[in-house]
Amino acid sequence: MQVSSLCFDVVIIGAGAAGLMCAATAAQRGRRVLVVEKANRPGKKILMSGGGRCNFTNYQVEPSNFISGNPHFCKAALKRYTQWDFIGMVERHAIPYEERKHGQLFCRDSAKDILNMLLDECAQAGVEIRIHCDILGVEPLEDPPLRYRLTCHQQERPLRIDCQSLVVASGALSIPTLGGSGIGYQIAEQFGLPLIARRAGLVPFMFTDQLKGLCERLSGLALEVTVSCNGQSFTENMLFTHRGISGPAILQISSYWEAGDRITIDLLPGTDARTWLREAKQHQARQLLRTVLAGKLGRALVTELQELWWTEAGERTLAEFSDKLLMGIADQLNGWELRPSGTEGYRTAEVTLGGVDTDAISSRTMEARHCPGLYFIGEVLDVTGHLGGFNFQWAWSSGYSAGLVA
CATH class of the missing domain: 2.40.30.10 (Translation factors)
Structure with missing residues (x-):
C-alpha cells in the first residue's frame, strides 16, 4: 500500500485541551499546523468534564494549586496565559458561564461550547485535524529545517508526516476510554527525557x-x-x-x-x-x-x-x-x-500524577532542553492540578506557551 507523505511546520499529537490551544496559537502566527488524534473525535475529555458542563478554569489560580516535583515550573506559563485570558476568549465567543463554589467556572449550557470554541479558533487559523490517526513511531531527521518524522496509520492507511516542530499533547493514562495512553511517555523515553513515576490522581x-x-x-x-x-x-x-x-x-x-x-x-x-x-x-x-x-x-x-x-x-x-x-x-x-x-485506578482517575520530568523542559517554552523542536504540554508533564478547573488552566497555559514558539 502506497505511503502518503505530508509536511507541516508543526505537528501536535493529541486533540485535547492543550493540543487544540497550542494548535490555534501556533497557526495564528502563520505556522502550518496539523493535529493528529487517535480517537474518533477531538476533545472527548473536554466533553465529559464537569458533568458535561466543563469546569474550564478557576478565578483563583495559584502555583500552590499544582503538584509537581518542581513546584516552580508552572509559574511562567500560568503568568504568560492566565485564567483571565481564557475567560476573555470564552466571553468573545459569547459562551454563558457561571461561578460555583471555590471560584470554579463552568459552562451554563454544555461543555460542547468550549470544544466548539477551540475548534472554531483552529479552523479560522487554518489548522488541519486528522482523527483515527495512530502513531506508530517518531524519528529524528537531519534535514533542516525539518526535524521529526512521524509514521502513522489513519484508518489502516499508512501515513508519513515530516515537521519542524513536534508537540506532544497526548494526555496521560487516566480514563483510557477517552483516549488516555502512554505514548507521550514512550516518546520522552525514546529521546532520553527522564520520567517521574506515574500513578492515578483525583480518584x-x-x-x-x-x-x-x-x-x-x-x-x-x-x-x-x-x-x-x-x-x-x-x-x-x-x-x-x-x-x-x-x-x-x-x-x-x-x-x-x-x-x-x-x-x-x-x-x-x-x-x-x-x-x-x-x-x-x-x-x-x-x-x-x-x-x-x-x-x-x-x-x-x-x-x-x-x-x-x-x-x-x-x-x-x-x-x-x-x-x-x-x-x-x-x-x-x-x-x-x-x-x-x-x-479505583486509571479507569476513573481524572488525572495522572507524575510524567515527563520538568527538569528536562523549558518552563518558558515547554521545549525539551536537549531536543530542539520537541515540546511537551498538558497532562503528559509532571504537573497536576487540584480539582476545580486547574488542570484545564494548565492545558491552556502550557499549550499557549508552546504555541508561541513551536
Missing part, C-alpha cells in the same frame, strides 16, 4: 475490610468533611459508594496519598466534638448518643458508627456514658483514621 478510594460493607450500605450518602493525609487537608463533600468513598474531598486528597497510607476524616469540620459532647451530656443527659449525633450526621451514618465505636453502649443515655468512652468517640468523630486498600 476514589476503595476498601476490602469491614469498611467495604459500611460503604455499600451508605452508598449515595454525602456529607461535608475535612480529610487529611501527608500534611494536606481539604474540606469538601465526601460521598460513600458501593466500592468505597469518593466526592471532591476524597478526590483532592487522593493526589497526596500513596499505597499503605492512612487518611484522617473529620466528620464534624469546624466543631470540637469533645466540647460539643460534654455539653450534650450536660444538657441532653437523657438522650441516646445516636439521637444527638443524628442531628448533625444523619441517622444512617450514625447507625453504622455506633456499630463501629459504641455498639455495647448503644442503648445507654448520655448520662450513663463514662467520660473516657465519650471523649474517645469525640476523638474518632474529629479524627476517623482509615486505610484504603487502594484507589
